[in-house]
Amino acid sequence: xxxxxxxxxxxxxxPLTLVVVYSLGQVDLLxxxxxxxxxxxxxxRIFDSLYLHTFVRSIVLSLGATLACLLVGFPVAYFxxxxxxxxxxxxxxxxxVPFWASFIxxxxxxxxxxxxxxxxDRITGSLxxxxxxxxxxxxxxxxxxxxxLVYSYVPTMVLPIYVALERIEPSLLDAAADLGxxxxxxxxxxxxxxxxxxxxxxxxxxxxxALGEYVVPSxxxxxxxxxxxxxxxxxFLTVGDTPFGSAIAVTLMAAMSxxxxxxxxxxxxxx
Amino acid sequence: xxxxxxxxDPSFDAGEESLSRRDLxxxxxxxxxALPAAAGLAGAIGAAPALxxxxxxxxxxxxxxxxxxxxxxxxxxxEALHPGVKIKQVPSTGGLxxxxxxxxxxxxxxxxxxxxxxxxxxxxxxxVAKLDWSKIPNAKYIDKPFRRSYPWGIPTDIGKTGIAYxxxxxxxxxxxxxxxxxxxxxxxxxxxxxxxxxxxxxxxxKFLGYSGNSRDPEELKQARRKLIQIKPYLQTITNTxxxxxxxxxxxxxxxxxxxxxxxxxQKNPNVAWVVPSEGIMAYIEGWIPVKGxxxxxxxxxxxxxxxxxxxxxxxxxxxxxxxxxxxxxRYIKPEISKSSIIGFNQKVLKKTEWEQFKGKAxxxxxxxxxxxxxx
Numbered sequence: 001x002x003x004x005x006x007x008x009x010x011x012x013x014x015p016l017t018l019v020v021v022y023s024l025g026q027v028d029l030l031x032x033x034x035x036x037x038x039x040x041x042x043x044x045r046i047f048d049s050l051y052l053h054t055f056v057r058s059i060v061l062s063l064g065a066t067l068a069c070l071l072v073g074f075p076v077a078y079f080x081x082x083x084x085x086x087x088x089x090x091x092x093x094x095x096x097v098p099f100w101a102s103f104i105x106x107x108x109x110x111x112x113x114x115x116x117x118x119x120x121d122r123i124t125g126s127l128x129x130x131x132x133x134x135x136x137x138x139x140x141x142x143x144x145x146x147x148x149l150v151y152s153y154v155p156t157m158v159l160p161i162y163v164a165l166e167r168i169e170p171s172l173l174d175a176a177a178d179l180g181x182x183x184x185x186x187x188x189x190x191x192x193x194x195x196x197x198x199x200x201x202x203x204x205x206x207x208x209x210a211l212g213e214y215v216v217p218s219x220x221x222x223x224x225x226x227x228x229x230x231x232x233x234x235x236f237l238t239v240g241d242t243p244f245g246s247a248i249a250v251t252l253m254a255a256m257s258x259x260x261x262x263x264x265x266x267x268x269x270x271x
Numbered sequence: 272x273x274x275x276x277x278x279x280d281p282s283f284d285a286g287e288e289s290l291s292r293r294d295l296x297x298x299x300x301x302x303x304x305a306l307p308a309a310a311g312l313a314g315a316i317g318a319a320p321a322l323x324x325x326x327x328x329x330x331x332x333x334x335x336x337x338x339x340x341x342x343x344x345x346x347x348x349x350e351a352l353h354p355g356v357k358i359k360q361v362p363s364t365g366g367l368x369x370x371x372x373x374x375x376x377x378x379x380x381x382x383x384x385x386x387x388x389x390x391x392x393x394x395x396x397x398x399v400a401k402l403d404w405s406k407i408p409n410a411k412y413i414d415k416p417f418r419r420s421y422p423w424g425i426p427t428d429i430g431k432t433g434i435a436y437x438x439x440x441x442x443x444x445x446x447x448x449x450x451x452x453x454x455x456x457x458x459x460x461x462x463x464x465x466x467x468x469x470x471x472x473x474x475x476x477k478f479l480g481y482s483g484n485s486r487d488p489e490e491l492k493q494a495r496r497k498l499i500q501i502k503p504y505l506q507t508i509t510n511t512x513x514x515x516x517x518x519x520x521x522x523x524x525x526x527x528x529x530x531x532x533x534x535x536x537q538k539n540p541n542v543a544w545v546v547p548s549e550g551i552m553a554y555i556e557g558w559i560p561v562k563g564x565x566x567x568x569x570x571x572x573x574x575x576x577x578x579x580x581x582x583x584x585x586x587x588x589x590x591x592x593x594x595x596x597x598x599x600x601r602y603i604k605p606e607i608s609k610s611s612i613i614g615f616n617q618k619v620l621k622k623t624e625w626e627q628f629k630g631k632a633x634x635x636x637x638x639x640x641x642x643x644x645x646x
Contacts, residue, residue, distance in 0.1 A: 030631070032374070033396075050638075050641055053645060116521045117519070117521060137506075139507075222509065223507055224502065224507065224508055226641070226644045230644075237365060238367060240367045
């Protein structure tokens with residue numbers, strides 16, 4: 001127990017405590033001296049319309065990306081789970097392969113794909129679909145950010161859903177069929193409910209990092225779509241207001257924790 | 272090696288220095304100031320062995336620097352001239368992050384690459400050492416306006432932000448910020464702005480006829496309105512790939528540094544660069560010493576070496592930046608020194624305002640920029 005506690009304390013609680021302590025301080029932006037006056041002024045600043053607006057935008061984009069990843073990822077996971085074990089392993093490798101490349105490199109690859117004169121632009125151009133200047137002009141738009149988020153996070157949605165689907169006892173599906181359920185009914189009444197834990201885990205694993213995402217909006221959004229992750233990184237790296245950046249980070253973590261806790265209470269109520 | 276001589280670089284010849292001392296002493300003797308001349312002569316004779324016996328430099332000076340922002344072979348040559356001395360370069364992580372690294376690791380760094388606002392801020396934070404300019408005689412080759420604008424250390428280069436555009440795509444002539452704003456709707460989705468608050472807010476202020484470093488809240492609000500006005504027509508707000516986008520035509524107009532445009536023009540001669548009639552913002556950057564450094568002597572020696580015109584010219588020829596020493600012009604590649612974009616141009620410099628530290632107005636500038644990015 002003690003080694004586990006020490007590990008969690010050192011690598012989780014200690015850094016988290018540091019961030020919380022910094023969030024209660026104030027910085028002199030001329031000299032970068034930080035005073036720990038235990039003030040809540042940084043948290044009050046978050047309710048400024050500028051940052052609330054960014055918060056809402058981040059939540060909307062994150063929810064949209066999570067839903068899109070689910071719509072794309074579930075069929076992929078279902079297909080893989082229905083294959084013979086040998087083919088499942090091969091297909092899972094294809095799902096995991098993108099992680100072998102650097103995240104930034106993958107996003108820049110998307111820039112080339114979506115950019116004007118890129119392959120997608122040329123295909124749509126040849127089909128007569130184009131905008132101003134004869135180009136799709138899709139890159140550097142909120143749509144491109146959404147595509148980037150989905151592209152980045154679909155594999156992390158596929159894997160937990162696949163695990164949940166793969167664990168479903170085939171005998172349950174056979175029993176449902178034996179009792180007269182059609183294939184569609186078996187899917188909706190048996191397969192889908194039993195895949196719920198995987199879906200929930202997938203949504204959490206995608207939704208949480210997507211909420212704090214800042215690389216994808218910076219690169220694919222053309223810097224025009226300010227998300228909460230951008231604000232946090234700006235505060236730390238450009239402005240130097242470490243306490244305020246910490247306050248935003250703590251607020252984000254608190255919001256996500258509340259969501260997770262709300263989710264956790266439901267199974268307890270059901271039992 | 273006892274004296275600051277760089278035999279590979281005849282532009283800085285130790286013999287010249289010694290000759291001037293002998294010359295001075297000879298003049299003193301000719302004037303018939305026997306005692307002072309004798310004293311001076313004795314002093315010179317005494318000084319020469321003292322110079323010869325000057326303690327050799329030893330140690331490693333650590334420089335936080337942008338990758339590749341050094342003359343080709345410059346460090347190696349300097350180290351060859353000073354056995355026992357090393358200049359170790361570590362990558363820059365950005366102005367603010369560098370400052371925080373330096374504060375968090377006293378004694379770990381000896382000098383670093385910073386622009387004027389960062390240097391001013393660093394001085395306020397108490398991390399800038401005072402240079403002994405008598406140990407950097409080659410600083411005299413840096414033109415005075417740049418020395419005045421960068422008093423903390425040695426300025427290495429400048430970057431002017433003008434308007435770059437593709438002459439073959441944009442049929443209209445652009446001569447001012449007003450032209451850019453007027454043409455924005457027509458070239459929607461083909462305009463790139465830099466993601467740098469001091470440059471873009473500064474440019475908007477110049478457009479409005481104000482100082483590009485204004486601290487007036489009302490003027491800054493007007494600048495914010497101007498920026499938000501053009502934002503819907505922008506393709507992207509970024510610091511990377513601007514030159515590439517202009518060269519390959521994915522952007523038609525961009526705010527662009529002079530050095531970046533020169534490289535873009537090499538790929539596509541249709542890229543033009545103009546200094547808007549309202550004026551432009553420019554950064555000046557260089558190397559500044561860290562307070563508490565144990566190797567300030569090495570830092571000063573290296574800075575002195577760097578300022579020698581031929582050495583400095585090698586730096587400029589390597590990095591392709593607008594430069595601060597007109598004395599080095601004759602050694603700089605003609606495509607740089609004779610370039611109307613990054614060559615030495617007094618007329619352009621008269622319309623240039625240096626980006627400065629905003630002091631207590633810094634939070635207001637940051638807020639204005641966030642509001643623009645969020646709009």
